[in-house]
Amino acid sequence: MNRLYIFPGGLTTLLALLFIFTYTGCERETTAPNEDTYNYFEPPPELNDGWSTGGLSEAGLNYVPIKEMLDAITGWGGHGFNGILIVKNNKLVFEKYYPGKVFDFNIPGLTNTPIEYTPGTLHFLASQSKSVTSLLFGIAADKGYIGPVTDSIKSYFSPEYASLFTSGKERITIRHLLTMSSGMPWSENPPGTGDLYYLFRVSDPVYYLLNKPLETTPGTFHYNSGSTNLLAEIIYRKTNKNLRQFAAENLFTHLGIDTFDWKTIRGEHIFASGGLFLTPRSMAKIGQLCLNKGLWNGKRIVSEEWIDESTKSWIYPTEFGLGNGYGYQWWLNDFYQNSKKYECYFAAGWGEQMMYVFPKENMIVLFFGEYYTTGPRMSINSLVSNYVLRACR
Secondary structure, X not given: OOOOOOOOOOOOOOOOOOOOHHHHOOOOOOOOOOHHXXXXXXXXXXXXXXOOEOOOOOOOOOHHHHHHHHHHHHHHOOOOEEEXXXXXXXXXXXXXXXXXXXXXXXXXXXXXXXXXXXOOOOEEOOOHXXXXXXXXXXXXXXXXXXXXXXXXXXXXXXXXXXXHOOXXXXXXXXXXXXXXXXXXXXXXXXXXXXXXXXXXXXXXXXXXXXXXXXXXXXXXXXXOHHHHHHHHHHHHHHHOOOHHHHHXXXXXXXXXXXXXXXXXXXXXXXXXXXXXXXXXXXXXXXXXXXXXXXEEOOEEOOOHHHHHHHOOOOEOOOOOOOOOEXXXXXXXXXXXXXXXXXXXXXXXXXXXXXXXXXXXXXXXXXXXXXXXXXOOOOOHHHHHHHHHHHHOO
């Protein structure tokens, strides 16, 4: 996985950046597990946090490939994984945590203090924050605060910044921001000199983002965290609530998420593109909301139309090789295993923060890590394909 190094004050961020048996065709494992394996794969605990839990075999998943994956990871020694979760058929069916170190923006190495990760530990999501921002933008649009995605963004930043929309920039639409195809240049690399570094140091972040000249005609993909932060600014300007406030009131409270953190760029400007901290179970709720087409416990949180529009491919991502399509701040990819194609969309963040949503399989797979300077010995995509998807036959 290719990496970009970004900053605020030592910050580096990347976009680097598993059915019920009778219904899904997944074969239930027929070989009786030995006692140790059976105990190891007991269902995750019920914690009165909104999650129902169950076992792998109950979900129709073969436990053997999952055990092989964990054995492989343990065999690496000194790996950087903090947690792995699998949600299947609306239940949390697998949950594994490893000890690690606390992520801290303000220390040179970014991690230092040892920590035992648990279901209640906040975890740095890095650029997975972008996918959550996309959901929030959809909620704001559903509520009528924001017009069609084909609108020019100029009206949302007028009159203060109207003079900056010259030489074709007036053609930049909301969809261009959502799909990272505004045409404006952006660099997150190297630390100390990239655009994200300066975003945290200028007096007016909005001016800094909008003052850039067009580099290409709008419509060409170029990874741009500035686009995500402009989306957050539109929410702020139209709702009079910054992104953290809007998220708490319109998303997190409905999902039963009361523990989170979202870092600030300056003042009311929230670090939309990379500053969100959630617990692993809370991030899994974000995936389940999308899998349920915007419903949580039968309550409509975001429109089905927004979920469909934002998780389909609008543009081919020409950078990083993370997927074969890009939606509204979501990546798309196809996996091939068991002579079958598995379609998914996913949220990706630096350090190997990955959440894969497989709609046809009614499954979500999450990895959390601290691979901030090196990658795992096997890519997360390979772990998903070679082990998790092999558990479903």
